[in-house]
Amino acid sequence: MEFVVLPDHPAADEVRARLPKRYRKTLCHHSGRPWLVGNWPADAAVCVEAGPSKIVLFGTAHTTARELLVRLEKARTVRELDRIAERTAGSFHLVASIGGFVRAQGSLSGSRGVFSTSLAGITVAANRISALGELRRLTLAEDQLASHLLAFTPPWPLTERSVWREVDSLPFAHYLLMPPDGTAKPIRWWIPPAPELPVELAAPELRTALVAAVAARAGTSSVIGADLSGGMDSTSLCFLAAESDAGLVTIRRQLMDPLNCDDSVAGRAMADLPGAQHIVLDNDTASPYYESPDREDLAMDEPPPFIAMASHMEDVARTMASHGVTRHLQGHGSDELAATGTTYVNAMARRSLLGSLGMVRAMRARRRWSLATTLRVVRAFPPYAEWLHRSANELLCPPDVESEVGWEPAPRLPPWASREAAALVRDAMTRTADTDPQPMSSIPTQHEILRCLRVNGWIVRFANTLGEPFGVSFEAPFLDDRVIETALSVRLADRYVVGRHKPVLVAALRGTVPDYILDRTTKSHFTVDVYAGRKRNLTKMREMCEESRLADLGLISRDGFRRALSSAMPDPMHIGPLEKTLACEAWLRSLAVKTGPQTH
Structure with missing residues (x-):
């Protein structure tokens, strides 16, 4: 569209x-x-x-x-x-x-x-x-x-x-x-609400908002698609969609990690959704991660947020289209709405340091913070413009625990970024800081949630450019305005319960979504799939390095990028930056094919 x-x-x-x-x-x-x-x-x-x-x-x-x-x-x-x-x-x-x-x-x-x-x-x-x-x-x-x-x-x-x-x-x-x-x-036209609503009042409102969000998608077609990963977010949407009049088609990717716990939960959920049609993509039918990283057909208006899962997203769109699905539900945004990281600890400590000591101790033990880092977390953050100024001068510093502390995760350039790129980014950040920009919310944890939601919106925009050729729209009900406003209005103290995962969402969906999903305290990941896909497609990535448009523009060091790709086991801290660099490369290759926009 x-x-x-x-x-x-x-x-x-x-x-x-x-x-x-x-x-x-x-x-x-x-x-x-x-x-x-x-x-x-x-x-x-x-x-x-x-x-x-x-x-x-x-x-x-x-x-x-x-x-x-x-x-x-x-x-x-x-x-x-x-x-x-x-x-x-x-x-x-x-x-x-x-x-x-x-x-x-x-x-x-x-x-x-x-x-x-x-x-x-x-x-x-x-x-x-x-x-x-x-x-x-x-x-x-x-x-x-x-x-x-x-x-x-x-x-x-x-x-x-x-x-x-x-x-x-x-x-x-x-x-x-x-x-x-x-x-x-x-x-x-909109400002974030004050986080003052008790969970006993917020939970029914959140449920109403989510039901309406799903109904907005299900009400216009006879069949709707949804991810069924086994995680709380997407699986909950499946049960909400099952309550609509539309037929439900679910899909999930079977993880390669033999220790993953999502598959068993997803299998149990499939049995509890007998009226739906369920599709499982296994190792023989799912596209590997980083399949065709050197593609030249990205229709995105800007560098995409990811490239590793692009082929998988196309698999989902193609499969859903073959089953008559035009709208497909995904759980993007739920983790961010329930975020209780460093900025949340800071918000609670600023309200009552004594009352937050238990949470601070638990977070310190889990993340292995030093006493100095812990003190930085609980004391007042500097004004946003000051934080942005400081961050502009630390772009090339290696990431560490200290970089977690602040309004946002500290922006860091990868080791293969050029000094010219660092100078460009530093100047842009400094000029912006000089204008005294105001955060999206005066409460750091609300600002961080909104920032992460904007990242998820970017992901959905890109996913829809991949789904568009198949006539499939990827939909994220947790990112709807009404859902966001309701979630942000929840009292801060009610968002965290020791030993519980996403207590507000659990309270909202109890009775509709099975307890074995809402009471999960574990979560699987895609690390094995990511490394396997990287190994399979490493030759293509190295070719991208040798033909790098980013290097031609002077933004990265070809040698540094080559070293990062050639590592037998890349530093986990580099996985995300490598993904971003490869995504930019693929996007620039697509621009060159289109031969329209100019770089100077």
């Missing part, structure tokens, strides 16, 4: 004429000028109008045209559409035109993004950068590309910046206001 949003301005006709013929659908402002141009499935849009006012929800919105019309009729300005955004379950773009003013917004997680550029004297917005690339030539910003080599992700708010110089990404929790004069500006 691609669409371009145009202001109610005379130049809109000129911009529309530049779009290729495949942008077949057009909706107009009340004035008759083009407003929305693109391609979208009929079941992926709810469109209503009330006199001169119009609104479209693109995606999975748990509402009807009649319900949306009633709400639109009450709005006199685009600002008054906040209630629609706040109260509609699902994940969608909201685009409205009222009195010549346009409002365009995506989701809080960024799984549905909004991007804009200037053209013909006006601002043009779109849900995909590729749509803007049809209208003008785009040039690569090397400093932002270099930041994608960082372990984890670029720090906030560098995460909000596009790798294209001519493109602006809509900031977190904002909508884009486009007046009839052709200008545009982001407007803040």
Whole structure:
């Protein structure tokens, strides 16, 4: 699905004429000028109008045209559409035109993004950068590309910046206001709730939000797909989906680790979902990790968050499509909503150091913190801009326990990053810090949760570029705005219970999801699969190193990258950075094939 949003301005006709013929659908402002141009499935849009006012929800919105019309009729300005955004379950773009003013917004997680550029004297917005690339030539910003080599992700708010110089990404929790004069500006419409709701009140609200989120996907088709890994997150979604009227098709990848405990739990869950069709991808049918790391067909607008599982995601989309599935549920975001790491310990200690001593001791023992590190965790963090300044000067420091402590995991460049790349990233971070950026929440643990949710939104965006050729949309109900707001409103003290995993989610789903899933305290991982896939495809990775576009741009050392790939058993701390570097390489190879955007 691609669409371009145009202001109610005379130049809109000129911009529309530049779009290729495949942008077949057009909706107009009340004035008759083009407003929305693109391609979208009929079941992926709810469109209503009330006199001169119009609104479209693109995606999975748990509402009807009649319900949306009633709400639109009450709005006199685009600002008054906040209630629609706040109260509609699902994940969608909201685009409205009222009195010549346009409002365009995506989701809080960024799984549905909004991007804009200037053209013909006006601002043009779109849900995909590729749509803007049809209208003008785009040039690569090397400093932002270099930041994608960082372990984890670029720090906030560098995460909000596009790798294209001519493109602006809509900031977190904002909508884009486009007046009839052709200008545009982001407007803040949402702030994180105060974490004050007791779990006994929050749990029913979270359950309601999750049920509505799943219903938003299941209500538009006769069959829905879902991951059934055996973990709490995706497996819980399977049981929620089983309560809908849609048929359920589940899929899981059998792990190579003989000690994994997910398979037995998943097998038990399959027996408890007898009305569903279950598919298991074993070692003979599942694509290995890092299959085709040298691919040149990535349609992503930006460097992707991963490359190891790309072929597996395509396997899932292909299999789901063959069973009539168009929407597939995944558990992205649940871990992040329930996060109780260092920033959570800090939040509890700041409220009551004495009351948090038990938690601090337990965390210190589990993570083997020194006394100095423990004291850094419990004392007040510096202002965000100060933390960002300090982090900019430590980009090439090796990661250690101390780097866990702060507003975010400390951004670190891998050993094979060049000094030129470090200088570019350092300058970008320093310039940003000089503007005194405010965190997404004044409470560090809430900021960290939101940052991680934005990473998951990025993952979902990429997954959908892989699923799109098969007609399959990957859906993450835990990333829906209403689910996020409810989870963030839970009282901090209720989010952690010694010996329990995700107590708030457990309280919300008890009675719907079997106890053997909710009471799990173990979790399997993909380490064996990752190393096996790396070994199988190492020759291709080495060829990528020798032909490295990143090295040609001066952003990495070819020798350093070669050494990291040639290690018999790579340092576990390098697995993530290697993934990021390989993903950037594959993306740059795809750009070279497209021969469109320029790097200078």
